[in-house]
Amino acid sequence: MKTSTTGRARNGPDTDADDAPTAAADSPAAAPASRRRPPKRLILPALNAASIVAGISIWWILALNGFQFPTPPEVVATATELWRDGTLQEDILASLGRVLAGFLLGSAAAIPIGFLMGWYTVGRGLFEPWIQFFRTIPPLALLPLVLVLMGIGETPKIFVIFLAAFLACVISTYQGVVGVDKTLINAARVLGARDGMIFVRVVVPASTPFILVGMRVGLGSAWATLVAAELLAAQAGLGYRMQQAQYYYDIATIFVGIVAIGVLGLLMDRLLLLAESKLTGWQERR
Amino acid sequence: MNTTATGGISVQQVTKTFQLKGDDFVALDRVSLDIADNEFVTVVGPSGCGKSTLMNVLAGLEAPTSGRALVAGDDVSGPGPDRGVIFQQYALFPWLTVRKNVEFGLKVAGLGRAERRERAERFIRLVGLEQFADALPKTLSGGMKQRCAIARAYAVDPSILLMDEPFGALDALTRVKLQEQLLDTWSREKRTVLFITHDVDEAVFLAGRVVVMAARPGRIYDVIDVDLPYPRTEEVRLSPEFGDLRNRVWHSVYHQTPSEGRS
Numbered sequence A: 001m002k003t004s005t006t007g008r009a010r011n012g013p014d015t016d017a018d019d020a021p022t023a024a025a026d027s028p029a030a031a032p033a034s035r036r037r038p039p040k041r042l043i044l045p046a047l048n049a050a051s052i053v054a055g056i057s058i059w060w061i062l063a064l065n066g067f068q069f070p071t072p073p074e075v076v077a078t079a080t081e082l083w084r085d086g087t088l089q090e091d092i093l094a095s096l097g098r099v100l101a102g103f104l105l106g107s108a109a110a111i112p113i114g115f116l117m118g119w120y121t122v123g124r125g126l127f128e129p130w131i132q133f134f135r136t137i138p139p140l141a142l143l144p145l146v147l148v149l150m151g152i153g154e155t156p157k158i159f160v161i162f163l164a165a166f167l168a169c170v171i172s173t174y175q176g177v178v179g180v181d182k183t184l185i186n187a188a189r190v191l192g193a194r195d196g197m198i199f200v201r202v203v204v205p206a207s208t209p210f211i212l213v214g215m216r217v218g219l220g221s222a223w224a225t226l227v228a229a230e231l232l233a234a235q236a237g238l239g240y241r242m243q244q245a246q247y248y249y250d251i252a253t254i255f256v257g258i259v260a261i262g263v264l265g266l267l268m269d270r271l272l273l274l275a276e277s278k279l280t281g282w283q284e285r286r
Numbered sequence B: 001m002n003t004t005a006t007g008g009i010s011v012q013q014v015t016k017t018f019q020l021k022g023d024d025f026v027a028l029d030r031v032s033l034d035i036a037d038n039e040f041v042t043v044v045g046p047s048g049c050g051k052s053t054l055m056n057v058l059a060g061l062e063a064p065t066s067g068r069a070l071v072a073g074d075d076v077s078g079p080g081p082d083r084g085v086i087f088q089q090y091a092l093f094p095w096l097t098v099r100k101n102v103e104f105g106l107k108v109a110g111l112g113r114a115e116r117r118e119r120a121e122r123f124i125r126l127v128g129l130e131q132f133a134d135a136l137p138k139t140l141s142g143g144m145k146q147r148c149a150i151a152r153a154y155a156v157d158p159s160i161l162l163m164d165e166p167f168g169a170l171d172a173l174t175r176v177k178l179q180e181q182l183l184d185t186w187s188r189e190k191r192t193v194l195f196i197t198h199d200v201d202e203a204v205f206l207a208g209r210v211v212v213m214a215a216r217p218g219r220i221y222d223v224i225d226v227d228l229p230y231p232r233t234e235e236v237r238l239s240p241e242f243g244d245l246r247n248r249v250w251h252s253v254y255h256q257t258p259s260e261g262r263s
């Protein structure tokens, strides 16, 4: 009742229509549709929420019917407990510290090397065989070697994460640089720009979307590598905690670890996505 | 020849060959052409006849295989801000606003912020984009993008404008409008213009002289003077004289006799 009155008030008076002919042309079409069903931007989150609730319910039902799962409240209780005694924060910090160190170093190395490969034939010739070779090896496969060579401290773990992030990002950066529209480079040249200027003012911005995609893939790859590395060799971190819990058959703690890894991974991805939309909003979408 | 001493163009026996699977492909065969200071010349011809190649040689983006290309009396030895180039694909920097695009060449030239802004403003107004100075290219129509590209080329104050089918991707109505605007801009800011097109009407409407090219090998086939008065109004476009010239150029483009073993 109330909604229909406001709906009429919004597109009713003729004076409004005279002031803004385009708005008046839009609203009569939009209003009846919105009265019949909620707009799409509400439907999607509603479905998402419903799906999450249903998933948790199924989990709960299975847990109550003989499966070895802890129930959702049990997991929440375990999480609260781990948080109270500081273990959860400690593990999160240890894992995040490693992944950020490896990821930042990896991206910082990948971007200049990707540019060198894309811009100079010499750079490409020298780097390409190594990158192509290491690309086919999952970074974790190097962990035994790295552990032997670098000991069991933080260095080997950060190194494999670095490698994972680096390989994903370097290829993408390289492809971005190689794919820069030749006419844009020519346009800069005919405006008097020399190589250095073209690099900074054309090649770098034009390949930014590729670099950011590479960084996102790299971050995902780094995160996956981190958890696996911690399962194999660590004294703290989410992977280590799950590994320990496995010994004690502590499934609730394993669940906490899984959820924490998922949530943190999602958060980091969203942050990069936000940076992407800020930095590459100029792109023409087709 | 005194045309080469000023802001004119002189193309002397320019040949350009490309290596294609071991064979030499002759894109330009001994092309010679002189364009006087502030003259507006259009080039028409079937696709593949070397129009873009000729422009790239003059722009300094490609070196001729033999022969000389002179601009203002000097050999072309690379691209430079004395020759503004306008590409068919607009080639605007998509991450820069209209204003920053127009300022690009000024920044390259080392102009200060205030001076850049002032010059850019002037040329943005000249092409009528002042409402869109802070818009990104993706929000502009094709015609507006090309006007921005024209402003960007003009801003660095080149003595020569080289335009490669600049209106080729636009619809017929927009094209006519931009032709008129271009002539209007040109009459207020005179430059030597080499304008490439595949549209016979456009070639005649804009030019003081139409150069017709032929393919295989790419060469100049005919040069037709357009003795129509500027400003070119709609009246001129619909006049019988225009029609006659158009027919002449049309015949020259579409009924070319094959080359008689020139190479």
Ligand SMILES: Nc1ncnc2c1ncn2[C@@H]1O[C@H](COP(=O)(O)OP(=O)(O)O)[C@@H](O)[C@H]1O
Binding pocket: B018, B019, B020, B025, B027, B045, B046, B047, B048, B049, B050, B051, B052, B053, B054, B218
């Ligand atoms: N870089 C290149 N390498 C090989 N062939 C080329 C190159 N550029 C142009 N050509 C050839 O030269 C001919 C003339 O090209 P172009 O000048 O672009 O013609 P137009 O602009 O008149 O259509 C075409 O047949 C084209 O395939």
Ligand SMILES: [Mg+2]
Binding pocket: B051, B052, B053, B164
């Ligand atoms: Mg062409």
